[in-house]
Amino acid sequence: MPVAPLSDRPPVMELAGINKTFAGGIVALDGMSMAVNAGDFISLLGPSGCGKSTALRIMAGLTQPTAGRIDWHGGQRAGDLGVVFQEPTLMPWATVADNVWLPFRLRGKSYGEVRDDVLEALRLVGLEKFQTAYPRELSGGMKMRVSIARAMVTHPRLILMDEPFAALDEITRFKLNNDLLALKAKIGCTVVFVTHSVFESVFLSDRIVVMAARPGRVVRELEVDAPYPRDDAFRTSAGYAAHCREASDALHAAMEAAA
Amino acid sequence: MSLVERITGQAAPGAGAIDADEARRQSRARMERIARWVLPVVMLLATLWLWDRIVAWNEIPHYILPGPGRVWDSLTGDWAMLWDAALLTARITLMALVLAVLGGAGLAILFNQSKMLELSLYPYAVILQVTPVVSIAPLIFIYVESKTAGMLLCAWIVAFFPVLSSTTLGLNSVDHNLRDLFRIYGASRWQKLWFLQLPSALPYFLGGLKIAGGLSLIGAVVAELVAGTGGVGAGLAARIQEAGYRLNIARMFAALSMIAAMGVFIFAALSLLSHLLLRKWHESALKRES
Ligand SMILES: Nc1ncnc2c1ncn2[C@@H]1O[C@H](COP(=O)(O)OP(=O)(O)O)[C@@H](O)[C@H]1O
Numbered sequence: 001m002p003v004a005p006l007s008d009r010p011p012v013m014e015l016a017g018i019n020k021t022f023a024g025g026i027v028a029l030d031g032m033s034m035a036v037n038a039g040d041f042i043s044l045l046g047p048s049g050c051g052k053s054t055a056l057r058i059m060a061g062l063t064q065p066t067a068g069r070i071d072w073h074g075g076q077r078a079g080d081l082g083v084v085f086q087e088p089t090l091m092p093w094a095t096v097a098d099n100v101w102l103p104f105r106l107r108g109k110s111y112g113e114v115r116d117d118v119l120e121a122l123r124l125v126g127l128e129k130f131q132t133a134y135p136r137e138l139s140g141g142m143k144m145r146v147s148i149a150r151a152m153v154t155h156p157r158l159i160l161m162d163e164p165f166a167a168l169d170e171i172t173r174f175k176l177n178n179d180l181l182a183l184k185a186k187i188g189c190t191v192v193f194v195t196h197s198v199f200e201s202v203f204l205s206d207r208i209v210v211m212a213a214r215p216g217r218v219v220r221e222l223e224v225d226a227p228y229p230r231d232d233a234f235r236t237s238a239g240y241a242a243h244c245r246e247a248s249d250a251l252h253a254a255m256e257a258a259a
Numbered sequence: 260m261s262l263v264e265r266i267t268g269q270a271a272p273g274a275g276a277i278d279a280d281e282a283r284r285q286s287r288a289r290m291e292r293i294a295r296w297v298l299p300v301v302m303l304l305a306t307l308w309l310w311d312r313i314v315a316w317n318e319i320p321h322y323i324l325p326g327p328g329r330v331w332d333s334l335t336g337d338w339a340m341l342w343d344a345a346l347l348t349a350r351i352t353l354m355a356l357v358l359a360v361l362g363g364a365g366l367a368i369l370f371n372q373s374k375m376l377e378l379s380l381y382p383y384a385v386i387l388q389v390t391p392v393v394s395i396a397p398l399i400f401i402y403v404e405s406k407t408a409g410m411l412l413c414a415w416i417v418a419f420f421p422v423l424s425s426t427t428l429g430l431n432s433v434d435h436n437l438r439d440l441f442r443i444y445g446a447s448r449w450q451k452l453w454f455l456q457l458p459s460a461l462p463y464f465l466g467g468l469k470i471a472g473g474l475s476l477i478g479a480v481v482a483e484l485v486a487g488t489g490g491v492g493a494g495l496a497a498r499i500q501e502a503g504y505r506l507n508i509a510r511m512f513a514a515l516s517m518i519a520a521m522g523v524f525i526f527a528a529l530s531l532l533s534h535l536l537l538r539k540w541h542e543s544a545l546k547r548e549s
């Protein structure tokens with residue numbers, strides 16, 4: 001599915017002046033604003049503790065902001081989101097197919113009704129042969145693929161990912177990065193991706209939101225104008241290196257400002 | 260064979276060739292598998308033989324300590340009576356176990372749905388549990404007219420708590436990310452209970468069930484001893500007591516061995532059930548595949 005240029009994508013969701021203060025007085029986010037447009041692949045990049053997960057939880061409706069607004073264009077329906085956590089978060093008692101069925105099941109859809117969607121999602125992440133396997137039989141990377149299949153099976157308007165590949169080895173991570181982009185190109189989803197890796201954020205996203213800690217806030221937004229599809233050749237290109245340097249500088253500036 | 264091998268049809272490279280260290284490990288594992296059965300049997304036979312010899316060498320009279328042969332004779336000779344007694348004890352035990360499961364798991368679910376109810380009642384469940392049943396039983400038989408009902412109540416009081424506490428723990432130990440996921444998908448309270456909490460609690464529940472199985476037998480035995488034999492006929496514990504009055508020590512041992520066998524059977528059956536329910540997914544049922 002071709003994606004419109006950054007400038008004329010319809011808006012999906014907007015955070016405006018979000019503040020989140022936890023009981024105990026920790027200010028996790030202060031005055032955070034950002035917009036998500038349809039087809040975006042946005043990375044939230046920042047050091048640990050800068051409020052990336054908190055921002056994601058606010059987008060997911062799991063945490064209420066202390067101040068500020070979150071606007072969904074065209075209204076927001078419960079469950080119209082896909083989420084991938086750092087752990088695969090699969091139900092160990094359910095097979096791979098049943099795990100991917102879950103979002104449908106909670107909407108009252110029988111397996112028969114959505115079987116094709118479930119199998120298609122598994123095919124897209126390369127696990128169609130594993131539909132009857134149990135999570136414990138799979139490797140860490142394969143579990144993560146199941147988790148991604150579950151997040152996208154309903155074609156949600158927005159997929160949130162919180163450092164999904166941080167616990168995987170580098171080879172698996174690169175592979176999953178490539179596959180995630182291929183997947184996004186195929187189904188044209190909108191993704192907000194949390195990471196603390198400069199390289200990962202540059203490789204994946206068309207926009208990078210750089211955040212700083214204490215209090216958590218947005219310090220810069222960068223555009224990565226390299227066209228998709230991106231593959232391993234992009235990782236060794238001059239453009240990639242330049243974007244990495246830019247993002248890395250922004251991150252360091254942010255961390256020095258915070259320190 | 261690992262799953263990946265099953266599906267890709269590829270065996271690990273170098274399959275078949277085993278180094279000395281692996282061979283040693285394998286033969287040790289094989290030895291252990293055999294010893295697990297053989298050693299307890301040898302131990303039992305040796306004990307019986309020693310018992311028999313001690314009785315013979317010291318010419319101990321049978322009304323003090325009968326030899327294993329006499330116990331065996333009593334077991335076969337009184338089989339009809341002992342079997343009836345065993346059925347009675349087994350009936351009370353199983354009914355109490357079923358009630359303990361329904362009551363324990365039911366209360367756990369209820370407590371899980373209403374924190375206020377849990378706060379109000381849980382302390383009393385604990386009190387009921389820590390008060391020795393032998394001391395409650397005589398009161399029960401004063402107020403409960405039916406002997407069967409009284410015995411059931413005794414056994415239930417002993418057995419329900421492990422089910423309650425382990426199921427409560429299980430219902431509360433849901434992975435927090437999965438809980439968040441259910442919230443994001445807008446799951447109802449019942450969907451959360453049915454699709455998330457109950458499966459999460461299953462291993463805990465089964466652990467409690469294994470303990471409850473043994474306890475319901477203990478409860479049934481205590482109840483029989485307190486209730487006496489009138490009315491509903493005598494179970495194994497009542498037979499032991501009665502044989503004791505008559506100095507029929509051989510029958511006491513025979514009945515005792517049947518109670519022990521019953522306890523072992525209950526534990527084995529519940530372990531098997533637990534294994535069957537969990538073997539596909541739970542870590543406790545996981546064998547190392549390498
Ligand atoms: N539930 C909570 N209660 C109190 N403090 C929290 C809570 N969640 C996060 N925090 C604090 O908020 C800050 C931001 O956390 P988080 O959003 O997890 O950062 P990140 O994901 O970028 O590492 C941290 O200082 C963290 O300790």
Ligand SMILES: [Mg+2]
Nearest residue numbers: 052053054162
């Ligand atoms: Mg985080």
